[in-house]
Amino acid sequence: MMYRPADENYERVDALTPPVDRLPHRARYHIASGFLVPGDTVVDAACGTGYGALIMEARGPIDYLGVERDLSVLEVRPTPSRRFEAVDLEIWGGPPTPFDVAVIFETTEHLENPTALRDWTYRARRFVLVSVPIADVGNFNPFHRHNYRPADILGLWQNLKRYAYFEQPNEITGMGTGIWVFEQW
Numbered sequence: 001m002m003y004r005p006a007d008e009n010y011e012r013v014d015a016l017t018p019p020v021d022r023l024p025h026r027a028r029y030h031i032a033s034g035f036l037v038p039g040d041t042v043v044d045a046a047c048g049t050g051y052g053a054l055i056m057e058a059r060g061p062i063d064y065l066g067v068e069r070d071l072s073v074l075e076v077r078p079t080p081s082r083r084f085e086a087v088d089l090e091i092w093g094g095p096p097t098p099f100d101v102a103v104i105f106e107t108t109e110h111l112e113n114p115t116a117l118r119d120w121t122y123r124a125r126r127f128v129l130v131s132v133p134i135a136d137v138g139n140f141n142p143f144h145r146h147n148y149r150p151a152d153i154l155g156l157w158q159n160l161k162r163y164a165y166f167e168q169p170n171e172i173t174g175m176g177t178g179i180w181v182f183e184q185w
Contacts, residue, residue, distance in 0.1 A: 013025045013048060013049065013051065014048070014049045014073065014075060015049075015075060024168050024170070024177065025105070025106070026051070026055060027168065028052075028105050028129075028131050028168075028177075028179060029051075029052040029055035029056055029103075029105075030055060031129070031166060031179060032052070032055075032056060032101070032103050032105075032129050033055060033056050033058070033059040034059075035101060035126070035127045035129065035181060036056060036059050036060070036062060036100075036101060037060070038059075038060035038061050038062070039060075039061065039062070039063075040062045040063070040100040040101055040126075041062070041063040041064075041065070041097070041098065041099040041100050041101075042056060042062050042063070042064050042065070042099065042100065042101045042102075042103060043065045043067065043094070043095055043099045043101070043102045043103070043124075044056075044064065044065070044066045044067070044103045044105075045067055045089055045102065045103065045104045045107055045117060046067070046068060046069070046089060046104070046105070046106070046107035046110070047066030047067060047068050047084070048068060048073060049073055049074055049075040049076065050066050050068075050074050050075060050076030050082075050084065051075065051076060052066070052103065052105070053066055053076055053082050054076060056103075057081075057082070061081065062081065063081050064081060064082045064083065065083050065084075065085065065095055065099070066082070066083070066084045066085075067084070067085050067086075067087045067089070067092065068084065068085075068086065068087070069086065069087070069088060069089070070086070071084055071085075071086045089107065089111060089116065089117050090111055090112060090113060090116055090117075091116055092116060092117075092120070093116070093119075093120055094119075094120025094121070094123060095120075098123070098125060099123070099124060099125065100124065100125045100126045100127070101124060101126055101127045101128070101129070102120075102121040102124045102127070102128045102129070103129050104117065104121065104128070104129065104130045104131070105129070105130075105131045105179075106131055106132065106133070106177075108130060108132050108146070108148070108153075108156070109132050109133060109146050109147070109148060111146075114146075114156065115156075118156055118157060121157070121160075122159055122160065124184070125184070126183060126184070127163065127181055127182065127183055128157065128160060128181075128182040128183075129179065129180070129181050129182075130153060130157065130179070130180045130182070131177050131178060131179040131180070132148045132153060132177065132178055133147075133148070133175050133176070133177050133178075134148065134149060134150065134167070134175060134176050134177065134178045148178075150165075150178055153178065153180055154180075157180070157182050159185075160182035160183060160184065160185070161182060161183050161184065161185050162180065162181075162182060163181045163182060163183045164180075164181040165178065165179065165180055165181070166178075166179040166181075167179070
């Protein structure tokens with residue numbers, strides 16, 4: 001097994017990630033797929049290597065925009081319906097064109113001020129899916145700016161209606177991941 005140096009990329013799911021560690025991340029994109037209909041425009045914030053696009057596209061044809069700080073990490077190629085842009089989510093105002101679904105997995109906890117991210121998601125025509133680790137106050141990850149509890153996420157996206165909630169337990173760390181699905185009121 002290959003190990004990464006202790007830097008912020010150790011949380012990124014890529015070709016070096018052991019398959020068993022990929023499963024919970026892939027499962028989140030399968031959940032997101034269930035909220036898509038063919039023809040949707042999807043914005044995937046902090047898309048990482050882009051593997052989520054392939055999972056969501058398997059559901060049916062979509063227009064996909066993956067945004068990531070560093071496009072050099074991409075392992076998935078762009079196509080006419082699959083685009084990638086380099087953005088800083090701390091300041092990005094969102095896509096200039098309408099979109100149906102926003103996917104924000106394992107991202108919010110990395111941002112000093114997540115309100116810029118949150119604000120553009122309010123323009124989603126149908127759903128916003130958000131996942132964060134649910135951490136005890138005492139847990140510390142040097143690459144996370146915030147520890148969230150469910151009430152914090154509900155408060156942050158308070159202008160959207162909670163549609164569904166899923167939880168992925170983690171037997172090893174004891175920290176689970178919360179996955180919220182929000183919709184317009």
